[in-house]
Amino acid sequence: MALLDIENVNVAYGDVQVLFDLNISVHEGEVVSIIGGNGAGKSTMLKTISALMQSSSGSIMFDGKPMHNLPPEEVVNHGLVHVPEGRRLFSLMSVRDNLLAGAHNKKAYAVREKTLEEVYTMFPRLEERQDQAAMTLSGGEQQMVAIGRGLMACPKLLMLDEPSLGLAPILIAEIFRTIRAIADKGLTVMLVEQDVKHSLSLSDRGYVLEHGRAAMEGAANDLLDSPYIREAYLGI
Amino acid sequence: MDLVFIAQDCINGVLMGLIYGLVALGLTLIFGVLKVINFAHGSFLMVGMYVAYWAVTLSGLHPYLALVIIVPAMFLFGYWIQNLLIRPIFIAEKNVREPITVIIVTTGLWYVLDNLALLVFGPDYRALAPNPLKGQMLEFGEIFISVPKLYGAIATLATAGGLYLFLQRTRLGRAVRATSLDREAASLMGIGQWKIFNIAFGIGTAVAGISGAVLTPFYNVYPTVGIPFDIKSFVIVVLGGLGSIWGALVGGVIVGLIESVGPNFMASTWTEGIVYALFLLVLFVKPSGLFGQKQDW
Numbered sequence: 097m098a099l100l101d102i103e104n105v106n107v108a109y110g111d112v113q114v115l116f117d118l119n120i121s122v123h124e125g126e127v128v129s130i131i132g133g134n135g136a137g138k139s140t141m142l143k144t145i146s147a148l149m150q151s152s153s154g155s156i157m158f159d160g161k162p163m164h165n166l167p168p169e170e171v172v173n174h175g176l177v178h179v180p181e182g183r184r185l186f187s188l189m190s191v192r193d194n195l196l197a198g199a200h201n202k203k204a205y206a207v208r209e210k211t212l213e214e215v216y217t218m219f220p221r222l223e224e225r226q227d228q229a230a231m232t233l234s235g236g237e238q239q240m241v242a243i244g245r246g247l248m249a250c251p252k253l254l255m256l257d258e259p260s261l262g263l264a265p266i267l268i269a270e271i272f273r274t275i276r277a278i279a280d281k282g283l284t285v286m287l288v289e290q291d292v293k294h295s296l297s298l299s300d301r302g303y304v305l306e307h308g309r310a311a312m313e314g315a316a317n318d319l320l321d322s323p324y325i326r327e328a329y330l331g332i
Numbered sequence: 333m334d335l336v337f338i339a340q341d342c343i344n345g346v347l348m349g350l351i352y353g354l355v356a357l358g359l360t361l362i363f364g365v366l367k368v369i370n371f372a373h374g375s376f377l378m379v380g381m382y383v384a385y386w387a388v389t390l391s392g393l394h395p396y397l398a399l400v401i402i403v404p405a406m407f408l409f410g411y412w413i414q415n416l417l418i419r420p421i422f423i424a425e426k427n428v429r430e431p432i433t434v435i436i437v438t439t440g441l442w443y444v445l446d447n448l449a450l451l452v453f454g455p456d457y458r459a460l461a462p463n464p465l466k467g468q469m470l471e472f473g474e475i476f477i478s479v480p481k482l483y484g485a486i487a488t489l490a491t492a493g494g495l496y497l498f499l500q501r502t503r504l505g506r507a508v509r510a511t512s513l514d515r516e517a518a519s520l521m522g523i524g525q526w527k528i529f530n531i532a533f534g535i536g537t538a539v540a541g542i543s544g545a546v547l548t549p550f551y552n553v554y555p556t557v558g559i560p561f562d563i564k565s566f567v568i569v570v571l572g573g574l575g576s577i578w579g580a581l582v583g584g585v586i587v588g589l590i591e592s593v594g595p596n597f598m599a600s601t602w603t604e605g606i607v608y609a610l611f612l613l614v615l616f617v618k619p620s621g622l623f624g625q626k627q628d629w
């Protein structure tokens with residue numbers, strides 16, 4: 097059984113349906129990319145998994161338990177953690193307080209000092225800036241805080257929504273390296289991205305989302321080699 | 333004009349201003365988290381004063397000792413008001429960031445509470461009894477300091493300091509700040525919005541309870557006692573910056589000083605005009621207030 101199982105999920109904003117009979121699964125230890133253009137429904141999918149949005153039908157099972165009837169704050173308790181698009185840091189709070197706020201759930205709070213140390217080891221720059229307000233950081237540093245804050249919640253599955261958004265190419269490479277390093281420690285990752293090349297090259301599997309439907313799925317390497325992906329997403 | 337009088341008025345102004353700041357503190361805290369003005373805040377103060385009045389009358393405790401009853405009682409009152417009355421509106425208008433209907437409901441609550449008090453307790457002005465602080469003064473040469481107001485000012489500083497430490501140093505305080513900055517992101521971190529709203533409302537109401545205990549030793553209790561404080565609180569939180577703890581205290585002191593020192597130089601009806609002129613000036617020049625953070629709420 098998969099760690100995360102999304103079955104026949106339909107989601108709408110009012111009258112406008114955005115996700116159609118979506119089926120996606122993520123196995124333990126995998127890195128899965130969800131790629132797709134603007135407005136394909138990638139963020140909507142993540143918001144539905146983390147219960148910020150309600151699906152109109154379908155089921156979302158995590159670790160064998162249904163998530164689709166829980167409020168977002170309880171989904172986190174199960175280890176399903178969503179790092180939202182655009183970072184969404186607590187702007188006036190210090191870097192350290194942002195990270196600690198991530199460790200709000202009881203299990204994570206008990207080990208917060210240890211996790212904080214791990215995050216600082218991964219992002220030494222954040223330790224240097226721990227007392228600075230989050231809004232004063234550069235875009236790359238803010239993304240590090242966003243990922244670090246997600247890690248502070250002690251996830252079993254970390255869902256990242258466009259971590260490369262708005263970053264310079266050199267920082268993008270660094271962020272993707274970090275994500276790979278996080279996965280190498282054994283954490284399961286679901287990576288939503290428009291940077292198809294980078295994200296597929298560090299993933300095990302991938303899904304292509306188009307107009308709210310899973311248009312393709314497969315091993316990341318196969319997707320990278322597929323003529324359709326090469327033409328539509330990589331422009332080769 | 334005698335300098336001693338001015339000094340006396342300054343001291344009175346600062347003490348009373350801090351107490352105004354205490355009342356405003358509850359309002360600013362609730363706004364900081366929920367982003368809606370609680371128009372019933374003056375009525376919460378009125379409830380706090382009656383709770384203090386009855387706690388002291390029935391138990392014979394010193395009004396400051398009675399805080400052990402008043403604070404939890406008022407916290408639960410605010411917690412449940414938010415949970416039962418205000419939360420459903422937020423849920424019904426969950427796509428509206430600052431639902432205007434919440435303002436309408438809190439205004440309704442103001443009328444209901446004030447009239448309930450009138451119904452239950454009658455229109456009488458009630459003075460605290462037993463009142464161990466009654467009329468007590470400290471004398472420094474020609475200057476007199478009212479003991480109940482001095483205690484009130486100290487209670488204000490202690491409450492503000494306590495709130496500050498709570499918000500900065502504790503897990504729950506951090507969660508409250510996170511929710512006030514970004515509810516949705518906070519919920520993604522496992523911080524439940526509604527629980528935090530309940531708690532913030534509870535704390536704001538408990539602060540109104542502390543204000544009640546502080547005021548009753550020198551201020552009579554009656555059903556509409558909240559109204560003058562309510563209006564001052566709005567002015568104060570705008571002066572100091574909505575959502576700012578220290579802004580509420582500074583705003584309170586500014587209003588207190590204008591009220592008490594001003595009449596030396598003009599007819600006292602003018603001082604109120606100056607307070608409102610300052611209020612408008614701040615709104616025009618620096619709408620985020622003296623201590624408010626310039627940011628998207």
Ligand SMILES: Nc1ncnc2c1ncn2[C@@H]1O[C@H](COP(=O)(O)OP(=O)(O)OP(=O)(O)O)[C@@H](O)[C@H]1O
Pocket residue numbers: 109112114132133134135136137138139140141181290
């Ligand atoms: N709050 C909303 N109300 C109405 N429609 C929305 C809302 N948010 C998104 N949509 C619509 O839903 C569709 C999918 O949006 P979504 O944000 O999930 O796309 P996305 O794949 O994440 O795109 P991007 O890569 O640009 O972030 C879009 O057509 C969008 O216009």
Ligand SMILES: [Mg+2]
Pocket residue numbers: 138139140181257258
């Ligand atoms: Mg998106």
